[in-house]
Amino acid sequence: MGKPTGFLEYERVEAKAVSPKERIKNFNEFHTPLSEAEQRKQSARCMDCGVPFCQSGMTIKGMTSGCPLNNLIPEWNDLVYTGNWEQAYNRLHKTSNFPEFTSRVCPALCEKACTCGLNGDAVCTKENEMAIIEHAYANGLAGPKPPKVRTGKKIAVVGSGPSGLAVADQLNSRGHSVTVYERADRVGGLLRYGIPNMKLEKHIIDRKINVMKAEGIEFVTDANIGVNIKAQKLQEEYDAVVLCCGASNPRDINAPGRDANGIYFAVDFLTSTTKSLLDSGLQDGKYISAKNKNVIVIGGGDTGNDCVGTCIRHGCKSITQLEMMPKAPDTRAESNPWPQWPLVCKTDYGQEEAIAVFGHDPRIYTTTVKEFKKDKKGNLEKVVTVKLESKKDEKTGRRMMVPVEGTEQELPCELVLIAAGFLGTQKYIADAFGVELNERTNVKTAADKFATNVAGVFTAGDMHTGQSLVVKAIRQGRDCAREVDAYLMGYTNL
The missing domain is CATH 1.10.1060.10 (Alpha-helical ferredoxin)
Incomplete structure (x- = not known):
């Protein structure tokens, strides 16, 4: 090798x-x-x-x-x-x-x-x-390869993120006719609007979508199932429906002053920037701007880092990233040996850029927001932070991060971006199809299966597992496609 x-x-x-x-x-x-x-x-x-x-x-x-x-x-x-x-x-x-x-x-x-x-x-x-x-x-190797024989079976895939696209690609290669429904104005889901251009330029998505179209997959945008298109219509017209709508419920920060103007979820901030960039090169002004603002990003994951990089490109006045957990070690701990995933501190592109522009790492660890302060017009002007420490809950026995009294600090801030993760699928789409949710508000299925409680309706990706990685969503889509194929044909060769 x-x-x-x-x-x-x-x-x-x-x-x-x-x-x-x-x-x-x-x-x-x-x-x-x-x-x-x-x-x-x-x-x-x-x-x-x-x-x-x-x-x-x-x-x-x-x-x-x-x-x-x-x-x-x-x-x-x-x-x-x-x-x-x-x-x-x-x-x-x-x-x-x-x-x-x-x-x-x-x-x-x-x-x-x-x-x-x-x-x-x-x-x-x-x-x-x-x-x-x-x-x-x-070199012309990745061009369209449409199936030579069609099965006559029709499948609707709801959602065009990585899991939905994988389901569609696999089932189409089998010879089924696939239509992908996307509620946004462009195909791609999380890939399109949740990931900034710096990591994935959108012509890369378009290139692949054009190949998939040439292979026979149909895409319908501005199609919000359960709102402007009835779920029943899909169930009547298709032999199977696959729900790949993501984990779209952002986790909120419930602190006094949360209603102040200038507090947004990270996904809405990133979406607005990418959409304006694609529509007009940011010339239309139809995006949440960080220009000349003191920005605080709540959340230390990949999405928080993407917000940091995007704010710097907007021209923010300052950028601070709050992380609830302590700083990870710079090298593997003895309790975290190879080949486990390394639980070490990673300085990503956004943080590198903040260090270059402002001279210091934007991250503050074991810290969260205690209060949002607004001016007389209701606009955010300051944020009160508080340090956190790990304590054992006497009732549950679990360790939790709790505030440390007397560690409050006031920071100037006109824009807050909440990048604290997601809590599961949006309920309206589950209700539209009548599928059950589990205790984590993900669509419920049997273990390692993709069929829901509704006959002919399947699910895959973050909607099924909760928030995860693009590569895992693709695997979910591939595995789900096998189950759908077996349901439709009695066997599968996927």
Whole structure:
């Protein structure tokens, strides 16, 4: 797998990033791909390790280790090393519907489980994946391949995020006729409006959607099922319906002054920026602007980081990111050994940019908002923060982060973005189809199954599991498609 001595001969080399102060001048992706010769060297670093944890997708202590899609990583690393790009694409596409997405937005669970990373630097698997798919598009390998035979079965997929697109792609390849309904004005769901352009430029989505259209998949936008299109209509017209509507209920911060003007959910902020960018290059002014404002982002995850990077591109006056939990260690703890997911501190692109612009890391740990203060016009002007500490709840025995009295601090702030995660599916869509929800407000199914309590109605992705990763949503879509195919045909060859 790769060159037997490659991991000893070659150092890990990553695609070069544009400097933070330069890249914040636009919303473009900012990495320069490696040359083909260098990319082949990086693939040569893949060890003949015997047990490729990179493709395992195991769950260890509640965390995923390795690729959830079980991508055949050592195989296509070897094929890139030997220059067999076409076969590398064929092996990649066998398990992955959208490597053009995952190679840009996935946190690279494969690399965190790479054997080469146990005592050195992991193989650049994510960049090798991007090199394969971009080479495939450039050389006509990733074009439309419509099915030769149609089954006569019709399926409606509600939601065009990664799980919905994966369901549609798989079922269409089987020969079923698939129509995807999307409530927004453009296809892509989370990929389109939840992830900023800096991580995933939208022409990358359009390129793939155009291939899927040419393969026979139909897309209907501005279609809000349960609002402007009745669920009953889909159930009557289609042989099966798959709900892939995401976990769209953002978690709120209920503190005094929450009704102040200038407090938004992160997803609404990011959506408004991307939509305005696509519609007019931000010239229409129809977005939530952070320009010349003191901004506080509540939440330390990927979405919070995306808000930081977006606010800096708007031209914010200052940016602060509040994290409830303590700072993670810089290196693995003994209790967190390889190949577990490394619970270490990560400084992402947005934080790098904040450090470059403002001279310090924007993150404040073990802190949350105690109160929002507004002026006489109801506009947000200050935020009162409070430090948190971990204490054991005497009733439940669980440890909880609780406020520390006397640690309050007042910060100037005209814009707050709540990036505290999501609580589950929006109830109106579940009610429209009559599907049951579980205690976490996700659509209820039997364990490891995708059929709901309503005959012919299935679910996949975040709507099924709760908020998760794009790569896991794609896996959910693929697995759901198998179950739908078996339901329609009595067997499946997906």
